[in-house]
Amino acid sequence: MSGLNINHVTKQFGTFTAVNDVSLSVPEGTFVCLLGPSGCGKTTLMRMIAGLDLPTQGSIELAGSDITGVPTHKRELGMVFQSLALFPHLTVGENIAYSLRIRGVAKDVQKKRVEELLGMIHLPGFADRSVNKLSGGQRQRVAIARALAISPKLFLLDEPLSALDAKLREAMQVELRQLQQRLGITTIVVTHDQREAMTMADTVVVMNKGEIRQAAPPVEIYRRPADSFVADFIGQTNLIPVEADSAGRAVILGQTSEAFSMPAGATKGVLSVRPEDVQVTAPGNGAIPATVTFIRDLGGAIETFVEAGGAQVIAVSSPRSRPEVSVGQQVGIRLDPATSVVLAK
Numbered sequence: 001m002s003g004l005n006i007n008h009v010t011k012q013f014g015t016f017t018a019v020n021d022v023s024l025s026v027p028e029g030t031f032v033c034l035l036g037p038s039g040c041g042k043t044t045l046m047r048m049i050a051g052l053d054l055p056t057q058g059s060i061e062l063a064g065s066d067i068t069g070v071p072t073h074k075r076e077l078g079m080v081f082q083s084l085a086l087f088p089h090l091t092v093g094e095n096i097a098y099s100l101r102i103r104g105v106a107k108d109v110q111k112k113r114v115e116e117l118l119g120m121i122h123l124p125g126f127a128d129r130s131v132n133k134l135s136g137g138q139r140q141r142v143a144i145a146r147a148l149a150i151s152p153k154l155f156l157l158d159e160p161l162s163a164l165d166a167k168l169r170e171a172m173q174v175e176l177r178q179l180q181q182r183l184g185i186t187t188i189v190v191t192h193d194q195r196e197a198m199t200m201a202d203t204v205v206v207m208n209k210g211e212i213r214q215a216a217p218p219v220e221i222y223r224r225p226a227d228s229f230v231a232d233f234i235g236q237t238n239l240i241p242v243e244a245d246s247a248g249r250a251v252i253l254g255q256t257s258e259a260f261s262m263p264a265g266a267t268k269g270v271l272s273v274r275p276e277d278v279q280v281t282a283p284g285n286g287a288i289p290a291t292v293t294f295i296r297d298l299g300g301a302i303e304t305f306v307e308a309g310g311a312q313v314i315a316v317s318s319p320r321s322r323p324e325v326s327v328g329q330q331v332g333i334r335l336d337p338a339t340s341v342v343l344a345k
């Protein structure tokens with residue numbers, strides 16, 4: 001199969017396991033984000049894909065060939081890593097053409113390719129500029145163009161936008177995704193920013209402690225998190241303890257509910273319900289009794305904090321559908337079963 005296949009890859013540093021039996025299939029032309037907290041092993045996994053580290057166990061295949069032991073420069077990769085800074089003494093054009101020049105590509109072909117790439121990254125006419133005079137965003141674009149010059153089989157980026165300010169980072173996320181879609185290039189990005197991953201990826205791979213907890217499209221990660229770690233790591237969520245009653249029905253915040261089912265065989269669980277899926281209503285009529293404890297008006301969204309069955313639950317609404325409630329008021333809350341999920345504890 002084309003694309004990238006990671007088969008049962010483990011990486012140990014001494015007795016410490018940084019990546020533990022990871023398998024992942026990245027179809028050709030797709031965009032994958034490796035996402036997780038600091039130290040979860042995402043950079044180590046990326047370095048093995050790049051050939052900068054050897055797996056302790058397992059294998060890696062690219063376009064149908066085993067590349068586990070193949071040196072980096074023979075893998076036909078495009079890489080944007082923090083350690084691969086632009087060459088300060090070369091111009092923008094010379095930076096972009098670098099890998100073409102060392103491969104002995106003819107000068108006129110190099111020039112054409114540089115112009116083509118400069119157009120692609122929205123910096124036409126920049127070939128003769130010094131890289132020292134570029135802004136942070138322009139530098140990252142040049143680094144991207146340099147990595148793409150050889151038309152690589154695989155495009156690898158490690159925290160490519162983390163040095164940019166928030167606004168520019170958001171704009172570059174969209175730009176990078178559009179460029180990837182236009183080129184149809186198989187791309188893997190390491191990030192610790194879940195919003196960035198959700199913006200760009202076809203598949204978000206959530207890692208923790210050296211293992212993949214879930215690999216799925218962004219909306220599925222958000223709506224159907226595999227476990228409470230993923231639910232908590234991605235976006236904001238309420239994690240509410242759930243117990244099964246003697247008939248196996250879910251008891252949530254003191255109320256038995258037929259609408260939520262327990263995970264198979266579990267007597268305890270945790271309900272992940274996004275704040276936008278909690279509705280604050282009048283008490284009664286089957287709503288879970290709750291007391292308003294805090295209201296936060298964020299301008300674009302209103303957060304209503306309530307206490308229900310000993311737990312804190314946060315509801316978010318738009319200013320237009322703002323609940324007419326005040327702190328201390330007895331209210332009811334409704335949790336949307338269609339968009340909430342009970343996870344095994």
Ligand SMILES: Nc1ncnc2c1ncn2[C@@H]1O[C@H](COP(=O)(O)OP(=O)(O)OP(=O)(O)O)[C@@H](O)[C@H]1O
Nearest residue numbers: 013016018036037038039040041042043044045192
């Ligand atoms: N060369 C090494 N020798 C020993 N331990 C290492 C080495 N490289 C990484 N580690 C350890 O492996 C774990 C995973 O590191 P890795 O850099 O892959 O994490 P990460 O998810 O990329 O984190 P960050 O976002 O902070 O870069 C960490 O606990 C790290 O200390």
